[in-house]
Amino acid sequence: MAIFMKQPQEVHLTEPISPNPYPGCDVCAALVREWIAVTEPASPLFDLAKAHRIVDETRDHRNQDEATAPAI
Ligand SMILES: [Zn+2]
Numbered sequence: 001m002a003i004f005m006k007q008p009q010e011v012h013l014t015e016p017i018s019p020n021p022y023p024g025c026d027v028c029a030a031l032v033r034e035w036i037a038v039t040e041p042a043s044p045l046f047d048l049a050k051a052h053r054i055v056d057e058t059r060d061h062r063n064q065d066e067a068t069a070p071a072i
Contacts, residue, residue, distance in 0.1 A: 019058035022065035031058045 019035050021028030035054040038047045 017052075017055055019055045020062060021058055022062040025061065025065050027061050028058055028065065031061065 019028070019032050021032050031054050035051055035058070037043055037045045038050045038054065040046060
């Protein structure tokens with residue numbers, strides 16, 4: 001007979017980390033606007049998985065931006 005260890009359910013909302021846009025980059029700024037839209041719980045666009053992808057995309061784009069221009 002198996003004993004099931006009932007773990008208490010963790011009910012914290014995983015707050016997605018914020019994107020870190022490159023200052024003055026339009027693409028990064030657009031990604032941030034999209035991130036804000038998908039992290040608004042009241043929004044029909046609310047999608048935390050997408051929010052994480054946007055953070056990754058912003059990081060990648062920032063790396064490209066920093067490779068082509070010196071960091072401010
Ligand atoms: Zn950028």
